[in-house]
Amino acid sequence: HMPVGRTIAHGGAYVFGMPTQEFHVDAVACVEDLPRSELKSSWERKKPPKAHTQPLQVHFCRNEFLISNMAEPKTAWRHEYPWLPQVGPETLLVLQVCGWFHSNYAGFEKNMQLALNGTRERIGKPDWGKQVVVISSNIGHDDCHNLTDWPLKTPINYSTPHKYGWHNIYMLNRRAKEMVSEVGGTFIDITTPLGYRPDGHIETDCGHWCLPGPYDLAATLLHNFVV
Numbered sequence: 001h002m003p004v005g006r007t008i009a010h011g012g013a014y015v016f017g018m019p020t021q022e023f024h025v026d027a028v029a030c031v032e033d034l035p036r037s038e039l040k041s042s043w044e045r046k047k048p049p050k051a052h053t054q055p056l057q058v059h060f061c062r063n064e065f066l067i068s069n070m071a072e073p074k075t076a077w078r079h080e081y082p083w084l085p086q087v088g089p090e091t092l093l094v095l096q097v098c099g100w101f102h103s104n105y106a107g108f109e110k111n112m113q114l115a116l117n118g119t120r121e122r123i124g125k126p127d128w129g130k131q132v133v134v135i136s137s138n139i140g141h142d143d144c145h146n147l148t149d150w151p152l153k154t155p156i157n158y159s160t161p162h163k164y165g166w167h168n169i170y171m172l173n174r175r176a177k178e179m180v181s182e183v184g185g186t187f188i189d190i191t192t193p194l195g196y197r198p199d200g201h202i203e204t205d206c207g208h209w210c211l212p213g214p215y216d217l218a219a220t221l222l223h224n225f226v227v
Helices: 035-044 105-123 166-182 216-226
Strands: 022-030 056-061 095-096 132-135 186-188
Touching: 056 105, 095 105, 105 166, 132 166, 166 186, 186 216
Parallel strands: 095 132, 132 186
Antiparallel strands: 022 056
């Protein structure tokens, strides 16, 4: 959804008058938990099976700096959709470390702490941290189109300063893991396994994960945690 009355200030963000940048997406995830025998029986009786699990309501909000804003800002910045108002007592909150912080360690730590504090207040349970998951940020592969022998024998690792600040992502991931662990939450590392897979990029963009396959790992690990 695009916020009412909001326009995107950056060029190339619209196609045929429709926004191409996701702000807020609502979805329903149905989990089929019936045994095969019951599914077969319902098929033969031509009656829909009675599900044991209610559909899961999913809300995606794009907020790249983890700003705990309660309303859409009036600036032209397009990636600060308010997510905190969506959090309630039964919410399973999934956050992701964002590489946009680059070397702004203090800013990341501050915003992550504010996000956790706000989540604690809105969930309102003693063990609220168990409902929080933080996924690590991902790192690109320089010259990905020349890395054809994948998976790599060792994951990519930028130990020296990188032109895009990718070397700082390890620091952000490490601090995020510490902070979510302190409140009893879960940290999912996708950085390490994706470091072996340069095939997730297109030739003209070695920083983003545009191709299906490697990045599906994130959804798989999150699914394993939920179920």
